[in-house]
Amino acid sequence: SQQGEEDPQALSIQEGENATMNCSYKTSINNLQWYRQNSGRGLVHLILIRSNEREKHSGRLRVTLDTSKKSSSLLITASRAADTASYFCATALNQAGTALIFGKGTTLSVSS
């Protein structure tokens, strides 16, 4: 079964607006990662948040983690057309943390 599930499936916003994507997972984790995938391309690592962290920032990205609710959110502030992509959360499939399991992703469209 899916470990990470992103919500919403698709999101359309205007440039300058903020975009929030959510991810829920089922089992305990050591960390949670967010990746971006542009259409037809590979995945780009955005940010990793550890299980003992509640919030992390990287540029226009803000990630939160609530281990009690088994959920995470990715906030992109002041969005740009170049942010148009699919966003995936990933957690480790196993204790060793080697195999990542991804949800189906949130497809973000930012129009100018």
Add this chain to the structure above:
Amino acid sequence: NAGVMQNPRHLVRRRGQEARLRCSPMKGHSHVYWYRQLPEEGLKFMVYLQKENIIDESGMPKERFSAEFPKEGPSILRIQQVVRGDSAAYFCASSPPKGRTLQETQYFGPGTRLLVL
């Protein structure tokens, strides 16, 4: 420092043929992972290898699929007797050697898009 490289980027095969997908990890990385992505889906883990060893193949189909990461050269994902359902994007990722901490960030290649006619 080149990233993870995969070739070919696109591969077309007829049913019954063999598909060979290659992956060169980032310099200094000794761990390789293969994932498959079906259209409109997330990535699904297939196999995790270190040099000359398969560490975890729990996501690999039992038949027709094999993977290797030889001492020299790229990692190879091999699909024998391809069927239409094998059509997908196959991504390779790599990570540096383990230290005391668990493996964390994986760096992904651009993928190979396999189309089986």
